Amino acid sequence: MTCKRLCHMLAAGAAALSLSLGSAPAQAQWTVFDPWNYAQSLLTAARELQQIQNEIQGLQNQAQSLINQAHNLANLPYSSLQSLQQSIQRTQALLGQAQRIAYDVQKIDQAFSTTYAPASASQSNQALVANAQARWQNSLAALQDAMRVQASVVGNLDTNRAQTSALVTSSQGASGALQAAQAGNQLMALQAQQLADLTAVLAAQGRAQALESAQRAAAQDQGREQLSRFLVPAAGYQPTTVTLFH
Template identity: 60%
Template sequence: MNAKLLSRAVAIGLFATTSLIAVAIAPPAQAQLVVKDPTNYTQNVLQAARALQQINNQITQIQQQAQSLVNEGRNLASLPFSSLQQLQQQVQRTQQLLGEAQRIAYEVQNVQQVFETRYRGAALSGTHAEMVANANARWQDSVAAFEDALRVQAGVVGNIDGARTAMDRLISSSQSATGALQAAQAGNQLLALQSQQLADLTALVAAQGRAQALESARTSAIEAESRERFRRFRSRN
């Protein structure tokens, strides 16, 4: 559309130039009946030259304005590819995996409650049956945490292929961007992709750290129970 406007402006300018020159240098009908005046002829030529210069200046201005419109149109053109929905879906899948954590949720209050009932205090010094039940519960906590970590890891690995595809398309789109808006949108989507990958990495580290922390807590609880059992054994003898 802008290219047509530019061509049309040039054609109009050229037509106006030709017409003005013809009018400026053509002698009046009455002048053909008398001897031509060199002074008038020279003035007509100068007027035609000045008119031609004005028309050329106008053509240049029209060309510049048309080119400016073309550039503005490019700068306002949106990027034809968007990966934001795909990235949002990947983040939601990772969040869903974290929300499906077994036995101990990723909540401060839940963690405190579980540790009070199974990992410290009375949980390590109850009856023999209670100690066995708590030890079994702690073992189940650790197994479930390692399973959760593996599930999160599988989800993160599953997102890698989608992230690679999105990255390839975004890089291609950024390299072929025709305006400032497209370049900015491509850059923003690349930043969104990086944020999604960081979110996946954070989730994976959190899941692995949770599993390791629970296993370490279970080991500490076993040691505490062993000391309590040994104390009870010595007190009987």
């Protein structure tokens, strides 16, 4: 029963009581009960009760609002940051361990001005052979580095799959907006780590392909130089006597 309905009932009862008492013989000597004042008092008490209930409801709403805010401000209990950082550090370490010609602009320029430079007539045959061997070793090392990076990225797949599952579960079970946002941010960080792995693979593979192409180009140039030396009329092939056994 609401307080408004209670007030109507009290007012109706007080009016009926007033009519009933008003029809009785007046006896001012002993009638001290004033039904109208009594009804007004009841209505005032009912209004005060309604006001108290409204205040209680307001306090309950405020308490629920504080509870909701606490849920929205609660931190996500799960964090994948450490695992992601370890995966990125492993890939960065492999890139930093690149053999021979690494990811350094100055070293690359130096190598292409010496080892990969066009062959000249002033170079000795021993120098040409040494450069060819160095280029082959560079290509072989770059292929090995690329395969190591690829192996590391493939090893990260299981970790990334576990992190994705845990973050999706945490996002679905988030109790507030902050937890949901943090789970979403960590999923974006996981995607960034996967893009970093993909970038590392492409860089390592591109480095290997570039060195292989540079080796072929230098080998072709060196082959032309060696052929021109062989075909010089004054320094052509001269048969000699060779002793195999003493």
